[in-house]
Amino acid sequence: MTDTSKYKNITVTHKTYDDLDILRDKVLDPNLKLSRSQAVTYLVNEKKLNLMVKHMEKTKHKVICPECKGNGYIRVPYEQAREEVTARCDTCDCEGELTLTEEDFIDQIDKPN
Numbered sequence: 166m167t168d169t170s171k172y173k174n175i176t177v178t179h180k181t182y183d184d185l186d187i188l189r190d191k192v193l194d195p196n197l198k199l200s201r202s203q204a205v206t207y208l209v210n211e212k213k214l215n216l217m218v219k220h221m222e223k224t225k226h227k228v229i230c231p232e233c234k235g236n237g238y239i240r241v242p243y244e245q246a247r248e249e250v251t252a253r254c255d256t257c258d259c260e261g262e263l264t265l266t267e268e269d270f271i272d273q274i275d276k277p278n
């Protein structure tokens with residue numbers, strides 16, 4: 166008797182059932198010898214992982230601008246300006262924070278120092 170606290174059934178068309186067998190034999194690693202249930206689990210997990218990666222790629226991270234420390238402007242050193250002068254922060258375009266995407270992090274990793 167199936168443990169209904171752990172398993173649930175699904176119904177698929179004959180076409181889907183046959184396609185699943187083709188995937189098991191031809192596309193998925195033939196050395197794995199997956200059962201149909203294992204093949205469905207494998208495919209669902211693979212799809213789920215792809216969606217998670219796509220979501221991570223879209224996620225944006227807000228960080229305080231390291232150039233102006235979140236002020237949006239930079240105090241020009243007295244030695245250079247000879248008076249109290251502030252300048253726009255070009256790094257964050259006066260926003261005080263930067264929006265980083267996953268690609269920015271990947272770029273940082275790829276760049277050799």
Ligand SMILES: [Zn+2]
Nearest residue numbers: 230233254257
């Ligand atoms: Zn800034």
